Amino acid sequence: MNYHWNWKIFWDLTPEGSGTYLHTLLVGLLWTLATALAAWVIALVLGVIVGVIRTTPRKWAGRFCNGYVELFRNIPLLVQMFLWFFVIPELLPKHLGDAIKQMPPPWASYVPAVLCLGFFTSARVAEQVRAGIQALPRGQRMAGTALGLTLPQTYRHVILPMTFRIILPPLTSEFLNIIKNSSVALTIGVVELTAAARAMQEFSFQVFEAFTGATILYILTNILVIYGMRWVERRVAIPGFIGPAVQAGGH
Amino acid sequence: MFGQFDFGVITRNLPYLIKVGMAFTIELTILVIVLGIVFGTLLAMMRLSSIKVLSAFATAYINLMRSVPLVLVIFWFYFLVPYIGAWIIRSPTPVRVGAFLSSVITYSMFEAAYYAEIMRAGIQSIPRGQVWAGYALGLNYWQTMARIVLPQAFRNMVPILLTQTIVMFQDTSLVYVLSITDFLGAASKIAERDGRYVEMYIFAAVVYFVICVVISFLVRRLQRRIAIIR
Amino acid sequence: MHTRKLPLLIAALMFVAAPAIAQELTGTLKKVKDSGTITIGYRDASIPFSYLDQNQKPIGYAMDICYKVVDAVKAKLKMPDIKIALNPVTSSTRIPLMANGTIDLECGSTTNNAERKKQVDFGMTYFVIKYRWVSKASDHMDTVDSLKGQTVVSTAGTTDIKALNELNTSKNMGMTVLSANDHPAAFLMVETGRAKAFLMDDILLSGLVANSKNPAEFHISKDSLGLEPYSLMMRRDDPEFKKVVDDAMTKLYKSGEIETIYKKWFESPIPPKGINLNIPISDALQKVFANPTDSPDPKVYE
Structure with a gap:
């Protein structure tokens, strides 16, 4: 191949003089994780609320939540990113919009990125939660009612504990997705892992080394998450139940 | 609220947005559906194959593609494909691969990994007995696959394949990072030129939303019609 | 590349190069x-x-x-x-x-x-x-010193962002350096107040300012960071x-x-x-x- 490899580049100093290229990539990885984790909290909270409401008997609330899921599922993530970053501050009252835009960096791009990923993923989590609840035998809900539990109590003590165990595997893949999707935040200026690799490529001209470095870090992160989640699955497993593996597509 | 905005910028640039931008997005999507499903089916069959080398290769490929972000894969392929091309045709210099072809290759190779997993689940959903029945009838491996397993697997998997395709259609917008003019690229170029970010991005969001909702609706109808009743 | 293969490679190159002379x-x-x-x-x-x-x-x-x-x-x-x-x-x-x-x-x-x-x-x-920077005219940012402690943006992959980073470290400017995908995106950061200044080649800044919605709103610095x-x-x-x-x-x-x-x-x-x-x-x-x-x-x- 007509390309000059130089694997030692990772130990060279960057032009910023702040450290080696490897250091740049690792800082990028930290931003990837910081973005993904913060967004994941939003995604879980909103996703569970929306997913649960979709299975309650309240028709109008269910319809509203269906609309919520459709909205965030049917607009490309990149477009949503632009909406949060470019459009929303302009639609808010001027002083509020300016306050958002003038947040000290990197927060001015980090916050919209987290909100965007959080809401985007919450729609997908909501789908999993709904599917998980609907996969439970109807008898469980009836048993809750028969015991004299109110609807919230039935959810809290009967339905949700089972649902979470069932949907752990698809939630794991949603979490992996949010890590990968955080790379889209580079378009609004978050210097996460992919952006760090791109910057390394620009300054060192070693394109393939930079992207190989990032690829390896993504793979390691993936493996860690998968093993971590398997451990969690084993810890919370209820003897006698096998959670059905719900197929999760998407990226 | 929208007083300061000029939505006329959309109608003025509509021909460009549709003829250049949307045309690119749709051509790319269609080619990637075809190539992605072809490669994806092959990968799935390789992964399920009893030949160790094939299944190890397919497993590694699928896991690799599924662990890295599409944005990174887009950069990888845009820069790497010309060298691979040169290696294949034994050319001493890298081969020129244009932006469109490069995007087609990138998305096909990436989507193939996702399609392959869906296909594998589909193939595995067919009871083993059917394969044996095929062999018992004197069909060989390829005949059994083509006549018995795959047609049923496709039917089982069509809804998920189509959902994945809607995701892929949305993801084509990521060619933005290469400054390629797909639908979003066209919208963002006009947004940048005229300083009309709010109008163009809202318009882009509405267009993607309407297309995806309509297709999802059709998918659900199709799903009801083709479901195999057992 | 293994060095022991070098003589072989040179021989091969000479072989390949020979027809080129013709x-x-x-x-x-x-x-x-x-x-x-x-x-x-x-x-x-x-x-x-x-x-x-x-x-x-x-x-x-x-x-x-x-x-x-x-x-x-x-x-x-x-x-x-x-x-x-x-x-x-x-x-x-x-x-x-x-x-x-x-x-x-x-x-x-x-x-x-x-x-x-x-x-x-x-x-x-x-x-x-020349490397200069554009800012809001109301901010009067003409000297290099005026960039101290400010948020400054430049375009990813340019020599400008490199110069900006070097200035930041060598003179201890305490700037926050942002990188944007392309020039219009970087300019927009100044226009919307996300960054105080955009460091770029002066001629490109002139083009961006001239084509902006309100050119009078912007000012290109007198000082420059080299040529x-x-x-x-x-x-x-x-x-x-x-x-x-x-x-x-x-x-x-x-x-x-x-x-x-x-x-x-x-x-x-x-x-x-x-x-x-x-x-x-x-x-x-x-x-x-x-x-x-x-x-x-x-x-x-x-």
Whole structure:
């Protein structure tokens, strides 16, 4: 191949003089994780609320939540990113919009990125939660009612504990997705892992080394998450139940 | 609220947005559906194959593609494909691969990994007995696959394949990072030129939303019609 | 590469090189001849060098020079109907895309410097810029000191962002450096108040300001952070193609034709909005037109 490899580049100093290229990539990885984790909290909270409401008997609330899921599922993530970053501050009252835009960096791009990923993923989590609840035998809900539990109590003590165990595997893949999707935040200026690799490529001209470095870090992160989640699955497993593996597509 | 905005910028640039931008997005999507499903089916069959080398290769490929972000894969392929091309045709210099072809290759190779997993689940959903029945009838491996397993697997998997395709259609917008003019690229170029970010991005969001909702609706109808009743 | 294979490789190279002496084309010229196509990399918004007009066609000063070079390639190959393919590039994709053969000639606003010369090559200098920054006129940011502690943006993959980072460390400026995907995105950061200043080549800043919604709102600094030459970018180690490019550009400069092209883009109304940038030829550039050079060394131009 007509390309000059130089694997030692990772130990060279960057032009910023702040450290080696490897250091740049690792800082990028930290931003990837910081973005993904913060967004994941939003995604879980909103996703569970929306997913649960979709299975309650309240028709109008269910319809509203269906609309919520459709909205965030049917607009490309990149477009949503632009909406949060470019459009929303302009639609808010001027002083509020300016306050958002003038947040000290990197927060001015980090916050919209987290909100965007959080809401985007919450729609997908909501789908999993709904599917998980609907996969439970109807008898469980009836048993809750028969015991004299109110609807919230039935959810809290009967339905949700089972649902979470069932949907752990698809939630794991949603979490992996949010890590990968955080790379889209580079378009609004978050210097996460992919952006760090791109910057390394620009300054060192070693394109393939930079992207190989990032690829390896993504793979390691993936493996860690998968093993971590398997451990969690084993810890919370209820003897006698096998959670059905719900197929999760998407990226 | 929208007083300061000029939505006329959309109608003025509509021909460009549709003829250049949307045309690119749709051509790319269609080619990637075809190539992605072809490669994806092959990968799935390789992964399920009893030949160790094939299944190890397919497993590694699928896991690799599924662990890295599409944005990174887009950069990888845009820069790497010309060298691979040169290696294949034994050319001493890298081969020129244009932006469109490069995007087609990138998305096909990436989507193939996702399609392959869906296909594998589909193939595995067919009871083993059917394969044996095929062999018992004197069909060989390829005949059994083509006549018995795959047609049923496709039917089982069509809804998920189509959902994945809607995701892929949305993801084509990521060619933005290469400054390629797909639908979003066209919208963002006009947004940048005229300083009309709010109008163009809202318009882009509405267009993607309407297309995806309509297709999802059709998918659900199709799903009801083709479901195999057992 | 294993060193013990080196003698073998040299032998092989000599073997390959032998026919080349017999007037056979190599490198980009061979590629263009074989494919019948030359691919030009252009920029979306490097006004007035290489940018999209109302019909989204790339136009500009660098594009005009490039088309002259393509004419010379056609003449050299005796192929009048070579097709021109256009491929968009950004500051971060242009060098890898040149190296991997996607583009043959980049006509944008690319700085020629010694470091890049290790990766790619450049034709004759066609513009000389200074690094300056644009800010809101109300902020009065004219001196380097005024950047202290501020949020400053530049475009990813440019020499400017590198200079900005170097300034930040060497003079302990305490700036927050942001990187944007392309020039308009960086300019928007200043326009919307996300950054105080945008450090970029002064000429590009003039183009961006002139085409903004409200040009009076912005101010380009008096101070600058050094000077850099612009040129057409091509692949390295391709002396045949470089000679065609250099000769074509030298001819353009010597014949005075360049001044017409210059006037068209810098001293006349330009698309898309019919704004006249009104920037006369600088002394540094006048010197280059008189004595064409491809030197990456800023001192040559002072």
